[in-house]
Amino acid sequence: MSTPTNSAQFSSSNVDPAELAKFSELAHRWWDTESEFKPLHQINPLRLAWIQTLAPLAGKKVVDIGCGGGILSDAMARQGAEVLGADLAVKSLKVAQLHALEAGTQGVQYREISAEDLAQEQAGQYDVVTCMEMLEHVPDPSSVVKACSALVKPGGWVFFSTLNRNPKSFLFAVVGAEYILNLLPKGTHEYARMIKPSELADWVRANGLNVMHMKGMTYNPFTRHYALGTDTDVNYLMATQKPLNN
Template sequence: MNTNLGLLLCRRFVTKVKTVDPQEIKNFADMANDWWNLSGMCGPLHTLNNCRIPWIQHRLIDSGVIQPHANPSAPLTGLSILDVGCGGGILSEGLSRLGCNVTGLDAGEDVIEIAKLHAESQNLPNLRYLNATIQDHAAANKEKYDVVVSSEVLEHVTEKEDFVKHCVGCVKPGGSILMTTPNKTWLSWFHMIIVFEHVFRILPKGTHRYEMFIHIDELKEILKKENCETVHTSGILYCPVNNRWYMNKNENPTYLIHVVKRP
């Protein structure tokens, strides 16, 4: 795996325009053309879809948002989904292929342009991309979406409570928010920093900062304050040997959390 993968998981999305790091935006601009190279530095993000997209679908079934007997080729038809921190659109495209209307949101202008170009080549009329922050988007799109997703973004956000607040603000009452991020535990520290950055050097040193991780209990409390109920949590682990992700039940080293916004 190319060591620049860490930049794909960097601080690409924060809630206030003045706190967006211009250098991080430049990093994405420099690498934008590699987002859709399946064997390149973004390969692990593509294989992550093999876990996170079925997880999202199953969670929406279990929570009654969609029916289990829905059209198998387009089970999310009729839903509106906001993908916060979408980057080049790997998750956004995957979700749109299931029939829902997807809005991909990112602060990086160059990666959004790459995402738009790739979507055009794939004939996905139910997918659109916007170059904006979640703060600005939430101000004009209150309670608009059925679902908000944000995958591998929160660990790079400085104002986490504000970020979560605006994500929740975009969801309709009764809607779902689904997030993935490293847990703030010794196992996550060892896996994400020691193993990935120092032992195997899969990621460049400094890609992750432990102090920026958020423990799952802390995130639950933030979400609870925003009138959300946690309905499911699980964990996910990446194996660099075979470029695969594996689900687990112990919420480590990275956790997936599904909450529902109370009416």
Template sequence: MAQPPRNNLSIYDEVAEDWWSDDIRWVRTLKNMVPGRLGYFDRLVSWQGKAVLDLGCAGGFMAEAIEDRGAHVTGIDPAKDAIAAARSHAGARDITYDVGVGEALPYTDGQFDIVICVDVLEHVSDLTKVLKEVARVLVPGGTFLFDTINRNPVSRLATITVAEDILRLLPKGTHDPAMFIKPSELVEGLEQAGFAVGKLTGLGPVGLTLRGDLKFGRLPLKAVIYMGSATKAAR
């Protein structure tokens, strides 16, 4: 039997019509990760009144949560059907959605106070270009918030063998473990793009919902998923 392609980004368009339905377990998993991420990011930034770019927004879970905190949000993603679902669900919210990629952001220099990028960096075709583009569209002193997956045998076991193959928390082929990013590599790339990098921390399962889905929160270990912040130089 042929193996599914790795880093298969078509999955986001394939489920776009049901993105907000709560009927698809792996999509619910992505939704359930939002509070855990924001529980940490809320400590690092004030969202109220800020211009925020959600880079790799998919169907809009994070974008809507940030808009709830008073931000002016722009979301961008290459999955055009997922973007259509995000636009439809947003209604009159203060969110603008665009189709595009992180390697060539269609925005002016210094347009955003904050860029948030979760579950994305391990999927991009050119990490260096993405980080440079993030720096370009941020104001001087602006903040980049991110998470991604570490590259090591433990993360491969957790995300591929367990999450994709055994528990089916993600569709097979969602990730390519060769594209996972060691923290030292990401820190180096961020520094080369002009960022000062803050402390990194882990993100992972911390319990179960009443439906039996995983709940996520901050963890001390960074072996699988890690998250953090970086600040663009003020000048």
């Protein structure tokens, strides 16, 4: 049985207009695999495969929080999941919807709604919740974690990915990726908004989820390939699960 949600606990104002504008300006380039979103296209098979190993997606009800142009949402639907992509960037959502139509992707829908508002509306309705590369772009990431926990069913999985906060991460993810290698547009990430794994783990546990697995994601500038491994110093993914007795 899902716990009733107190609507006063959530706020739909957890959004940074500057961040929305930043991604809206690039919306038409989401599905261009050589655009600013090339890194997302490159890492998508890695994160999809990792999700699949822990929570096979076929037949699952999934919500992708901060779905952007739908790169992960579309891929999960193609694995047989029933997917809702949620975001507040209207232009990105329109691009996602158009791509689904053009590609003939079944089982994916998109909505302009915040994680917090969706949690009020559909608490305990999802087998899998994903929130990838999104927490570092909102004013209050702990509020999004709380909403993700509310959305998932007991026994269900919530997957997060974000950027660690330390000197190495600043050097690699900001200086290296944005200013030297030009992998990302300048200003994509703010150091102060990066999140240490210990901080994310604290928010996860405070909201009734258990940390089950962690992976690091690294980029080799010589081979230009990404890989999952044990190094969580820069990019990392965290798999969490809601206990059945919640």
